[in-house]
Amino acid sequence: MAIDTHGRRIDYLRISLTDRCNLRCIYCMPEEGVTWKDPAEILSYDEILRFAGIAVQEGIGKIRLTGGEPLVRRGVPEFVRQLRAIDGVESLALTTNATLLPRFAAELHDAGLERINISLDSLDPAAYERITRGGHLEDALAGLDAAFDVGFSPVKLNVVVVRSLEQDLLGFAKMSLDRPLHVRFIEYMPLGDAEEGSGCHSDGSAGWTAADSVPSEEVIDRLSAEGEAAGLGGLLEVERDKAPGGWGPARYYRFAESQGTVGVISPLSHHFCAECNRLRLTADGRLRPCLFSDDELDVRTVLRGGSDEDVRAIVQEALRIKPKNHAERIGTDRQMSQIGG
Numbered sequence: 001m002a003i004d005t006h007g008r009r010i011d012y013l014r015i016s017l018t019d020r021c022n023l024r025c026i027y028c029m030p031e032e033g034v035t036w037k038d039p040a041e042i043l044s045y046d047e048i049l050r051f052a053g054i055a056v057q058e059g060i061g062k063i064r065l066t067g068g069e070p071l072v073r074r075g076v077p078e079f080v081r082q083l084r085a086i087d088g089v090e091s092l093a094l095t096t097n098a099t100l101l102p103r104f105a106a107e108l109h110d111a112g113l114e115r116i117n118i119s120l121d122s123l124d125p126a127a128y129e130r131i132t133r134g135g136h137l138e139d140a141l142a143g144l145d146a147a148f149d150v151g152f153s154p155v156k157l158n159v160v161v162v163r164s165l166e167q168d169l170l171g172f173a174k175m176s177l178d179r180p181l182h183v184r185f186i187e188y189m190p191l192g193d194a195e196e197g198s199g200c201h202s203d204g205s206a207g208w209t210a211a212d213s214v215p216s217e218e219v220i221d222r223l224s225a226e227g228e229a230a231g232l233g234g235l236l237e238v239e240r241d242k243a244p245g246g247w248g249p250a251r252y253y254r255f256a257e258s259q260g261t262v263g264v265i266s267p268l269s270h271h272f273c274a275e276c277n278r279l280r281l282t283a284d285g286r287l288r289p290c291l292f293s294d295d296e297l298d299v300r301t302v303l304r305g306g307s308d309e310d311v312r313a314i315v316q317e318a319l320r321i322k323p324k325n326h327a328e329r330i331g332t333d334r335q336m337s338q339i340g341g
């Protein structure tokens with residue numbers, strides 16, 4: 001079992017497969033001028049498999065693949081199959097914008113992927129296109145359908161709530177009524193160029209800042225009121241043991257007639273450092289013990305020249321230096337797409 005210096009059980013590794021993406025969400029990636037990592041800087045699948053094998057021996061059995069957009073990397077289904085074959089991998093998940101799921105969902109499911117989190121920030125086609133700088137909402141929705149069709153469970157939909165976007169939150173929440181979809185509203189985090197805020201408006205004006213983060217309590221109050229007005233009743237709290245199996249800090253609610261749930265994730269209004277159970281491996285081979293601390297350990301060099309014991313020592317070092325909390329710091333030097341969101 002992996003226990004860090006502060007007594008937390010660390011059993012969850014998020015692996016970023018690439019810094020590239022087929023969308024350019026305005027809060028996550030610049031429109032132009034992105035310098036992609038040189039392919040030689042990106043960990044090969046064999047290197048990731050070796051790292052994962054050692055991390056799993058240390059007790060880290062839950063693995064999520066992310067990016068960039070993980071599905072733009074060639075060969076993900078076969079990689080999933082190999083990862084799944086590692087003794088001690090308990091469960092495998094993927095975070096994706098879903099646009100490539102119509103093509104890959106069946107293969108991924110066959111390969112042993114179980115859980116899918118889909119990121120989607122607007123149900124309005126024009127706003128979706130604006131936020132993603134060119135994406136098509138219908139592609140993401142087709143990906144969501146594909147995830148259900150092939151039998152992933154659970155399927156979760158992650159919505160970053162940004163005040164100035166004026167999203168239809170009830171529209172999202174209603175998607176949990178007719179199928180077991182878990183719709184989670186996440187507080188926008190002003191990451192990256194933290195002084196200016198990491199988003200930028202489509203007209204090129206200043207980025208979003210902390211003022212654009214909507215506290216989860218407000219989301220719940222709003223959904224409850226709008227749900228009542230729409231005849232769905234208010235939101236009911238879901239007890240922890242009845243919540244969809246999660247590896248993270250979401251709190252769940254539901255409408256009385258829902259098949260799925262509505263959740264909130266509150267990195268700003270409720271710091272959940274005390275429950276933090278994760279490490280992150282960036283696509284360029286840095287092990288990051290805390291999203292909000294820029295301290296990273298160089299795994300790539302060790303994977304390319306060291307022994308398994310050297311790699312194990314890096315995992316143990318990450319557990320040793322994982323901070324107790326990130327105090328008030330929310331900004332990071334890298335954008336989410338470069339860290340692995």
Ligand code: SAM
Nearest residue numbers: 067068069095096097119188189191336337341
């Ligand atoms: N491309 C995949 C996807 O769309 O899910 C995986 C990577 S993406 C960086 C992962 C998640 O990070 C997305 O849900 C995105 O909305 C979220 N994200 C990126 N920047 C964020 C920010 N500043 N605050 C909150 N969430 C953010």
